[in-house]
Amino acid sequence: MSRNHPDVVEALPQVPVDAPGAPPACRGRLVETARLQWRVADGGDPADLAQRFLAAHGVPTDDLARPARHTPDGVCGAALFLSAAAGAHTIGAPPGAPSPAPALPDLAVVVYHHTDRPPTRRPTPDRWWLGDWQDSWSATEHAAAVDAVRAAIGRGDVYQVNLVGHAAAPYAGDPRPALARLAALPGARYGGTLTGAGWAVGCASPETLVALEHGRLVTRPIKGTRPATPAGRRELLASAKERAEHVMIVDLERNDLARVARTGSVRVDELFAVRRWCDLWQAESTVSAAPADGLGLADLLRAVSPGGSVTGAPKHAALAHLAALEPVGRGAGMGALGWIGPGRLDLGLTIRTAAADAHRLHLWAGGGITWGSDPAAEVAEAAAKAAPVRALLAAG
Template sequence: MPYQKSTERMRKIGPYGVETLPQVLVDAPAAPPACRDSLVERARLQWHRADGGDPAVLAEEFLAAHGLDLRDLNRPAAHGPDVCGAALYLSAAAAGAQLAGAPTTAPEPAPTLPDLAVVVYDHGPTRAPAAPDDTPWWLGPWTESWTPAQHAAAVDTVRAAIGRGDIYQTNLVGHAAAPYSGDPLPALRRLGALPGARYGGVLTGDGWAIGCASPETLVEVHHGQIITRPIKGTRPATATGRAELLTSAKERAEHIMIVDLERNDLARIARTGTVTVDELFAVRRWCDLWQAESTVRAHAAHGLGLADLLRATCPGGSVTGAPKLAALTHIATAEPVGRGASMGALGWVAPGRIDLGLTIRTAAADGHALHTWAGGGITWDSDPTAEVAEAAAKTAPVRATLAGR
C-alpha cells in the first residue's frame, strides 16, 4: 500500500509521552519564536466529540493540572523557566456543536483528526534542525466534495433563506482531498512561509497533522485585553482589485455585519462599555489576494477564564454568519462534508498570553490523503459564480504550496 509508509512516518514524528520526546522542532502556530528549538512535549490531551464532555472545560482543566492555570486571564503571569505554554487546537465541529449548540449532520472527511488537542511544552536542551527527508513527495489530483454547480446551488439556497428572513449572512465552505505518498510534514510546513501567514505552523498527532497559513486572529488575550481581527472581503491583489474591494458596497456591508457580530461576542466576556473597533475595513494582502480586516478590542471581565473565552468566540463569526446559531444550522444542511481542521482554532496558550488563529488557509493530512477547505460569506447580493471563483482563488496558493510549487 503506498500510504502505509506515510502513516508510519507520521506516527514516529508526534511525541505522546515523556519517554518519547519530539524528534523535530516544535512549529505550533504562535509559539514563542525564541523557544521553538528547545521545546519538549510533556503532556497531551486529544479528544473526539464521541468522547462526551465540554471541550472548553476539558482544555482549561487539563492545562491547570499541568501547570498552566488559565482560569483567570486577568491574573498577572510570566513566562516560566519550565512549563512554557501549550499548543491548542479546536475543530469547527467541536466549536459549533459542543460550544454553540448547533447541529452537525455532515460526515467528517478526515475522522482520525481529533476535535480537541492540547499539547503542553516545557524547555529542554536546544536541538539542531532535523535532517531533511529525501523521500520522494507525490501529491495526486484533488477530488472536490461538491461540483461548482452544487456549490452555486448552495449559494442560491442561502440567498433564499436570507430572502425569507431566516438569516442575514452565512459562510459556505467546500472541501477537497488528494492522495499522497512520502512524508507530508515538509509540505504542510511550507504553508507557514506563505506571505501574510500570521499563524503559520504545524501541529502533529498519531496518524494526523495540520498545517496552517492563516492570516486571521480568532482571539488574542494579553495584559487583560481581548482582541479579534475578523477578515471578510476578498479581491485579487492588483491595483484594480484593491480599488474594487474598497468601493464595494456589498463587501463592506458583509464585513460590517461580521464586525457587529464580533463586537457582540466580545461584549459577553468584557467589562461593560469597553468594546471598541480600533480599525475598520483595513485592506491587507495574503499571497495574491487583498482581504479586508478589522480589529475589535475589549477589556476582559473580572474572573474570565479560558473556557468562557472559547465559548464566546468559537466558532469565529467570519466563518459562520449572522445570527451565528441560525447560520450554523443552515451550514449543517448545506455543506456536503464536515469542516475538519478548517474554520476552527489553532495557536498558543500560556499564562498571560493567548493567541489563537482561525484555521482558514489550512490543510490536514491523515494516513491516506491531504485535505483542504475554502469558502466565503454569502449575502443577498452574492453572485453564485463569483462565490465559486472566490473559493478557488483562496485555495489555489495552498494547493500549489502543498504540491511543491
C-alpha cells in the same frame, strides 16, 4: 479521548516546534510532556476539558486577566487546536456533516516544557507526490448552495451564511514538510503545524480568532476579497456589498466579545483595513475588549467559537443552514489553532489550512454569502483562496 503524560523531561526527544503563536525564542528548545486528544463522539465539553487539562499541567487559565510571566525554565505553554465542529458542540449548535478526515481530533492540547538538549533532526523525505484534487461538491452544486442561502436570507431566516467546500488528494511520502511550507505564504500570520499519530495540520491563516494583547482581548475578522491588483483594491474599497457583509460580522464579533468583557470596554480599533494575503486583497477589522474579572479559557472559547467570520449571522441560525448545505464536515478548517501559555494567548482561525491523514491531504475554502452574492463569483472566490495552498502543497 486520549491522554499522554510523560514524566521525565530529560528522557523525551526534543523536536523543533512550529505551532502558530509559540514563543519564537523557545521553539528550538521544547519537548512535549503531555497531550490531550478528544473527539465530539467522546462527549463532554471540550472547552472545559482543555481548561482543566492545562491547569493540571502547569498552565492555569482560570483568570486570563491576571498578569502572568513566562519563565525560561519549566513549562512553556501549550499548542491548542479546536475544530469548528467542537466549537459548534460547545454552544449546542449542529456540528455539521461528518468530517472527511476522521483521524483528526476535534480538540488537541499539547503541553511543552523547556529543555537545553540539542533537538532531534527530522529525516529528510526522499520523495513527495501529490495526486489530483477531488472536490466534495461541483461548481454547480456550490452555486446551488449559494442560491439556497440567498433564499433563506429572503425569508428572513439569516442575514449571512459562510459556505465552505472541501477537496482531497492522495499523496505519497511524508506530508509534514509540505504542510510546514504553508507558513511561508505571504500574510500567513498563523503559519505553522501541529501533528499527532496518523494526522497533521498545516496552517497559513492571516486571521486572528482571539488573542490577549496588552491586557485586552483582540479579534481580527476578515471579510471581503479581491485580486491583489490596484484595480482590485479600488473595487474592494468601493464595494457596498463587501462593506455591508464585513460590518455585519464586525457587529457579531463585538457581541461575542461583549459576553466575556468588562462592561463598556468593547471597541472597534480599526474598520475595513485592506491587507494582502498571497495574491488577494482582504478587508480586516480589529475589535478589542478588556476581559472580565475571572474570565477563564473555557468561557472565552465558548464565546468566540466557531468564529463569526466563518459562520454567519445570526450565528446559531447560520450554523444550522451550513450544516444542512455543506456536503462534508469542516475537519481542520474554520476552527482554532494557536498557543496558550503564561502571559500569552494567541489563537488563529484555521482558514487557508490543510490537513493530512494516512492517505490523503484535505483542504477547505469558502466565503460569506449575502443577498447580494453572485453564485459564480462565490465559486471563483473560494477557488482563488485555495489556489496558493494547493500550489505550495504540490511543490517538490
